[in-house]
Amino acid sequence: MTTTAENFRTVYGKPPAGVWAAPGRVNLIGEYTDFNDGFVMPFALPHCTRVAAAPRTDGRLRLYSRDAQGGVTEEPRGWAAYPAGVAWALREAGLPVGGADVYVESDVPVGAGLSSSAALEVATALALTELYDAGLPGPELARLAQRAENAFVGVPCGIMDQMASACCRAGHALHLDTRDLSMRQIPLALEQWGLRLLVIDTRVKHELGDGAYAARRAGCESAARRLGVRALREVACGELQAALGELPAAERALVRHVVTENDRVERVAALLAAGDARAVGPLLTEGHASLRDDFRVSCAELDVVVETAVKAGALGARMTGGGFGGSAIALVDGADEERVTKAVTEALGTARVFGTAAGEGARRVA
Structure with missing residues (x-):
């Protein structure tokens, strides 16, 4: 089985600068509470979206998904709106994020209510910020990923999915107060x-x-x-x-x-x-x-x-x-x-x- 980095090389003809992963999530309890400033308790799945990326000097964002039909695209439509929205949100926040070649693959089930979109957003955000030495703490990464989905994609989601993908810890559920993003890691072994x-x-x-x-x-x-x-x-x-x-x-x-x-x-x-x-x-x-x-x-x-x-x-x-x-x-x-x-x-x-x-x-x- 080929690796994500090898698949990037096949698509773009060069090696990536790195590979980043972000998981889908299961919400143990606390549904439809996050947009009410309430409490939630998700945990991260072992299933992840992986993003391989390399910087570009021309500011362009080129995107390819192993799991979507079609080749490399720069059009922010369909699945590509999510990573394109992340790049937009990062730049709008004043971060020095330039262009990139991005390759995406995922084993998070799509349409299963397991936050495949948040996994894509967070993995892209982590990749782009680290490519350009603009690293952010998990909660801020999640906020910008949420903004991408709200303002760019047009989905009025709360913050839970992105926080779970960005901040969960293995063997724990994330007790999250969605008002102030304070959190506790609660053992879930x-x-x-x-x-x-x-x-x-x-x-x-x-x-x-x-x-x-x-x-x-x-x-x-x-x-x-x-x-x-x-x-x-x-x-x-x-x-x-x-x-x-x-x-x-x-x-x-x-x-x-x-x-x-x-x-x-x-x-x-x-x-x-x-x-x-x-x-x-x-x-x-x-x-x-x-x-x-x-x-x-x-x-x-x-x-x-x-x-x-x-x-x-x-x-x-x-x-x-x-x-x-x-x-x-x-x-x-x-x-x-x-x-x-x-x-x-x-x-x-x-x-x-x-x-x-x-x-x-x-x-x-x-």
């Missing part, structure tokens, strides 16, 4: 407790989800304004019922999910810190019910795999990512992994199931 985390990629995507993110974000922001708070993270669980009484029906369910989900993140963090990982399972299932019933971002396929996994013995399961397809996760005893996997794949023929562990964040690999 599930194998020490005899547990496994399964990722269940439904391999389906419903078109209904295309505008759902923006619509729900707008609903949450409207509710915050009605409640007189900067963001919904300021509404405590003890204040929830009173807050719901001040809102129109269309916004109550959104607020209920965000407030209770923030609480679930804090409870999961406390359980993991105490070494009681098994007790995390029911909170995952509770979170799925909230995403299904209150935020209404699940779909039939996700509901089937979550319900099937729990019935087959999983300690808990929930959708992860934006919903309307994509992936779910299931926390299982190691001895039950095969049984749960079999039940899920029989219930949903398209499903692809793999066990995973918390991987390393963005770094230079060659």
Whole structure:
């Protein structure tokens, strides 16, 4: 098997100056809270996007993806908008980033809700800043990658995915406060407790989800304004019922999910810190019910795999990512992994199931 550096040489006829990698992520708990200044707890996947790059003196950005059809491009369209947007965001921030030849390859599943776009953004940002000796700390790298997706690509995403890709540590989940980007690395060595985390990629995507993110974000922001708070993270669980009484029906369910989900993140963090990982399972299932019933971002396929996994013995399961397809996760005893996997794949023929562990964040690999 050829290396990323060798593939770069084949495309561009010269060696790269280096190879950088950034992972996809699984969000253990804390969904649709990041744009509400809330709490999230992702961890990095072993699956990565790798970027090989070499500087150019003419300021041009040439891009090639092993996984996309077509040859070298300078057009910021489709997949190429993400690395092009990163270059734009870095330059707009005043960083001395010039031109580059960039080669991209990835084993992060696309469309699975595992943040393949953030992995591409962060790997590109790390490559370009190191090429031009403009290295940035992980949180700032993530902020600029998010800006590229928001302002250049036009996707109003929160900061979680980029922070996870840039800042996660192997064997840990990242407890992140998305308001001030303060973070704690919480041990997530599930194998020490005899547990496994399964990722269940439904391999389906419903078109209904295309505008759902923006619509729900707008609903949450409207509710915050009605409640007189900067963001919904300021509404405590003890204040929830009173807050719901001040809102129109269309916004109550959104607020209920965000407030209770923030609480679930804090409870999961406390359980993991105490070494009681098994007790995390029911909170995952509770979170799925909230995403299904209150935020209404699940779909039939996700509901089937979550319900099937729990019935087959999983300690808990929930959708992860934006919903309307994509992936779910299931926390299982190691001895039950095969049984749960079999039940899920029989219930949903398209499903692809793999066990995973918390991987390393963005770094230079060659």
